[in-house]
Amino acid sequence: MKSLFSDLFAAGSDTSSITVEWAMAELIRNPRVMARARAEIATVIEPKKVVVESDIERLHYLQAVVKETLRLHPPVAFLLPRKAESKIALGQYIIPEGARVVVNVWAIGRDPRVxxxxxxxxxxxxxxxxxDFKCxxxxxxPFGVGRRICPGIPLASRMVHLVLASLLQRFEWKLEDGxxxxxxxMSEIFGxxxxxxxxxxxxPVVP
Structure with a gap:
């Protein structure tokens, strides 16, 4: 139980920071997207004004950036396991009663059929x-679905958008060492x- 709860707390504290890091990496890697996101923030938010939560709903392109980040780089690759209560047909597959089902969110986000x-x-x-990523x-x-959806989704959603908007509003960004x-x-570690x-x-470079 100690090991389980340690893992849960570690995962809960890491997911928001990991998502922001992936978003920044993709933005730096795609200057066109970075420029459009920064231009939207400059248009919507007055100069020298601090980004607040109520601003996020007007930053439509920033919301799209976060969604695209969560599609390519979900915080966790697999959702919590489910157990089939009865035999069920799912597409061309038959899931037997009692089977343990693990959903690969990482694979769904990179599936060319989707x-x-x-x-x-x-x-x-x-x-x-x-x-929408809310079911x-x-x-x-990326946060699961149904009764087992991640309870931290409201906090994670707010924090990722606010941190990302603040980083883009205040600074231009470049990679170190040229x-x-x-x-x-862009390689990943799966844990x-x-x-x-x-x-x-x-x-960070002050514009």
Whole structure:
């Protein structure tokens, strides 16, 4: 039990920071997306004004950036296991009663049958189609779905948007040691959470 709860607390504290790190990595790697996100923030929020929670609902492109980050880099690769209460047909598969079912969220986010150009970081897809990660759309379920949805989703959603908006509003960003964005190492480590194999090291520049 001690080990289980230690894992749960560790995962809960890591997921928001990991998502922000992945979002920043993808934005630095895609300057066009970074420029559009920063332009939206500059348009919506007055200069020198601190970003507050009520601003987030007006930052539609930033919301799309977060959704695209969660699609490509979900905080955890697998949802909590489910147990089939009865025999059920799911697509072309038969799930027997009592079977333990594990949903691979990472694979769903990169499935070409579900997403067009799944390996491309393109937040615009969420402006073209209204997709929510709060159970309404099973294409995007980084926090789970149903009665076992992550109880921290309201906090995580607010914190990720606020931190990301603040970082983009206050600074321009570049990689250290002259590393070019296209040469970034985007490899992952699969554990309780899906973290970057190499931590992001970015240099803030005051515009």
């Amino acid at each position: 997403w067009a150009d799944p390996e491309e970081f393109r937040p615009e897809r969420f402006l073209e189609e209204d997709i 309404r759309d099973l294409k995007l379920i 590393v070019e964005p296209e040469n970034m190492d 309780i959470t899906v973290a970057r194999a190499l931590p992001l090291r970015a240099v």
